[in-house]
Amino acid sequence: MTEIAIPAGSPFGTDNLPYGVFSTPGTEPRVGVRVADSVVDLAVVLGDAVFARPTLNAFMAQGYDRWVEVRRRITEVVTGVLPDEAVHAVGDVTLHLPVDIADYVDFYASEHHATNLGRLFRPDSAPLMPNWKHLPVGYHGRAGSVVVSGTDIVRPCGQRKAPGDPAPVFGPSTRLDIEAELGFLVGTGSPLGSSLTADDFGRHVFGAVVVNDWSARDIQAWEYVPLGPNLGKSFATSISPWVVPLLALEGARVPTPEQDPAPLPYLAETRPWGLDVDLAVEWNGEVVTRPPYRSMYWSPAQMLAHLTINGAPARTGDLFASGTVSGPDKDQRGAFIELTWGGREPVTVAGEPRTFLLDGDEVAISATAPGAGGGRIGFGEVRGRILPATQAHR
Structure with a gap:
């Protein structure tokens, strides 16, 4: 015994x-x-x-x-x-992989991340699109490419076109990135034609995982207008193997940042589901950023309400992720495109200036939160190593 x-x-x-x-x-x-x-x-x-x-x-x-x-x-x-x-x-x-993933939706819930990317992608326009503070923006991803921590990630290939190039080219991504996120797993869903409210979140979502939404920024930049991310995201999304029950996160529950303008009634929460979760991103064993989830503008409960408000069903095993977690400070940015400001401001990793991921690089994202007993609870980590693009795709 x-x-x-x-x-x-x-x-x-x-x-x-x-x-x-x-x-x-x-x-x-x-x-x-x-x-x-x-x-x-x-x-x-x-x-x-x-x-x-x-x-x-x-x-x-x-x-x-x-x-x-x-x-x-x-x-x-x-x-x-x-x-x-x-x-x-x-x-x-x-x-x-702890769950047979039914569907996968990724949101864009950090105002700091969305503002930074707006400034990088649209320097001559307002950083936030007009809809951003009215709804949790998201895209539908590929459930079949969600993998468990420790799975190697093959560098994706696709079309890319730099602003000065006369035409697109095909080949391996040269601006491979990470996105440090939290993901939420639906335990019990809702049928087609119905919807869930934000206050239904606590009874319908089973637990949370750490997510790395790998992103090929050069492929993404060329393809995303007008319909959004596709091949730049769909090649792999990694999740941690341990599912922290939502029941364990009551001690981490905090208000969301002030939401102005006030959300429409279907996004209202009786008691907000902000979460005080601290993430840490290691690049080849060195911590390079510590994103704070408590800074996220939209809560996961609001994401679930928005996900189903049009009558789309929610199913057991659905995964929806927060989008990149970023805070107001440079050392709190949850994606390397932000951390290096589009590659123009390299960070030092193991004594070398770095911007985007090279073959052989390994990234690990971990998270902790306050527990009900006064200590901290752990999510474990999500880890992945970059392999070269396969010869067939070169």
């Missing part, structure tokens, strides 16, 4: 209890919960076959009351004595 020791200050204590999908050598993927530096096999300790499945979808679909009850049971179980076969060291398991 095993008793898990939870060190003081652990970001994975009982006020967190993030879910993931793991396997051990010779076994199939199944659902576990992280406690300190251990992974607890929930199918074993709870005796429920829903946790023997290779994704969290079936459990998430059981709904809010079930999530609350299971969290209560897990808290009781993991503070006691557990069967040896139910406890595995984190370093001994393989972590998998």
Whole structure:
């Protein structure tokens, strides 16, 4: 029998209890919960076959009351004595994509990020488009290219055209970038023709993950007018393997920044779902920026309300992400295009001036938040390494 020791200050204590999908050598993927530096096999300790499945979808679909009850049971179980076969060291398991992603939408919810990109892309115009403070702007991405942390990212190819070029060319992206974001996973959705309110967020969204929305800025800049991002984004989006339950984030809940003008009634929140989450971005092992999620203009609850207001369905496993998290200061910018001001102001990484990603570069984004018990809870990290474009696409 095993008793898990939870060190003081652990970001994975009982006020967190993030879910993931793991396997051990010779076994199939199944659902576990992280406690300190251990992974607890929930199918074993709870005796429920829903946790023997290779994704969290079936459990998430059981709904809010079930999530609350299971969290209560897990808290009781993991503070006691557990069967040896139910406890595995984190370093001994393989972590998998935790959810079968149904749909993927990425928003653009940071006023600081949107303003910076507006100044970079449209220097002779107002930085924010006229609609930006009236609705959470977003685009529909590719669910099939959402991958778990640790998956290598192949440099994408596509058309690109610099302002001075006479015609577009085809080839590997030369301005490959990251976007540090939070993502939210729908647990129970809504049928076609209906909608969810911002106040429905807490009962319909299961949890949150760290997201890296990899971005090929040169491909994006040529393609995005008039319909927005496509190939510059759809090649890969990475998420962290641990899903922090929304139930664990009550201690991180804060007001959003003042929203002026006041949002339309369908975007109103009785109690705003701003979140005090601190992100950190490592580039080849060196922290280069620390974006604060609490500065995000639009809350995830407002994103969910906007996502469904036209009658679009929400489904178990839907992922919607915040867009780049950026703060007001230079060292809080969550994308390298901002951090280096379009490549004109390189940052120093391991003693070298850098702008966009080179082959072999590795990026890791981590996040922590205040926990209900007064300490901090961890999201873990989302990590990816850049591989050269494949020969077939050159």
